[in-house]
Amino acid sequence: DTGVSQDPRHKITKRGQNVTFRCDPISEHNRLYWYRQTLGQGPEFLTYFQNEAQLEKSRLLSDRFSAERPKGSFSTLEIQRTEQGDSAMYLCASSFQKNTEAFFGQGTRLTVV
Amino acid sequence: QKEVEQNSGPLSVPEGAIASLNCTYSDRGSQSFFWYRQYSGKSPELIMSIYSNGDKEDGRFTAQLNKASQYVSLLIRDSQPSDSATYLCAGGGYGGSQGNLIFGKGTKLSVKP
Numbered sequence: 335d336t337g338v339s340q341d342p343r344h345k346i347t348k349r350g351q352n353v354t355f356r357c358d359p360i361s362e363h364n365r366l367y368w369y370r371q372t373l374g375q376g377p378e379f380l381t382y383f384q385n386e387a388q389l390e391k392s393r394l395l396s397d398r399f400s401a402e403r404p405k406g407s408f409s410t411l412e413i414q415r416t417e418q419g420d421s422a423m424y425l426c427a428s429s430f431q432k433n434t435e436a437f438f439g440q441g442t443r444l445t446v447v
Numbered sequence: 448q449k450e451v452e453q454n455s456g457p458l459s460v461p462e463g464a465i466a467s468l469n470c471t472y473s474d475r476g477s478q479s480f481f482w483y484r485q486y487s488g489k490s491p492e493l494i495m496s497i498y499s500n501g502d503k504e505d506g507r508f509t510a511q512l513n514k515a516s517q518y519v520s521l522l523i524r525d526s527q528p529s530d531s532a533t534y535l536c537a538g539g540g541y542g543g544s545q546g547n548l549i550f551g552k553g554t555k556l557s558v559k560p
Binding site for chain 2: 369375378433435438
């Protein structure tokens with residue numbers, strides 16, 4: 335296994351369009367996290383899954399954001415009606431279980447024009 | 448509001464010196480702590496994890512945890528120019544089912560040849 339994989343690496347979209355990102359975690363990891371990072375800031379928590387269950391979602395997260403992990407393997411993050419403020423690096427990480435080390439994918443850089 | 452605080456820097460050290468990076472956290476329920484290194488434009492890379500009070504050494508890196516003072520640090524011995532990056536501190540393992548990591552904003556380290 336080569337680690338956490340994210341697709342696409344870069345996405346440029348027009349304001350108002352919907353975008354979807356995919357994350358494939360390390361195969362034996364049951365926890366999957368989504369973070370967002372803007373320049374000069376640390377990663378901001380968005381949501382996480384344990385297997386297929388979404389256990390927590392940031393209260394700051396807009397209703398335009400939704401995430402799924404239908405079979406407890408890969409996950410998708412969808413942003414509807416994108417806004418310029420959504421421009422950021424979207425990071426996925428996975429870990430074996432609670433409190434253990436989380437490993438990040440390469441990230442998806444979103445630019446909303 | 449659970450918070451992880453770091454001095455944003457930049458911290459500048461000469462090659463071969465010891466770099467000392469510090470982090471404080473607000474929630475006593477935190478059970479696990481991690482240091483990530485992030486090069487510009489790249490995703491965070493895990494370099495150290497620490498779960499118990501005291502020191503943990505791995506090569507040139509030493510992580511220190513003091514739960515009574517809610518303080519975590521990272522020492523980098525024999526600093527190299529390739530260590531120049533932003534170092535992110537993260538705390539996790541809050542009570543109950545919560546398992547997301549909370550990140551600081553990062554400290555930018557510059558190692559001068």
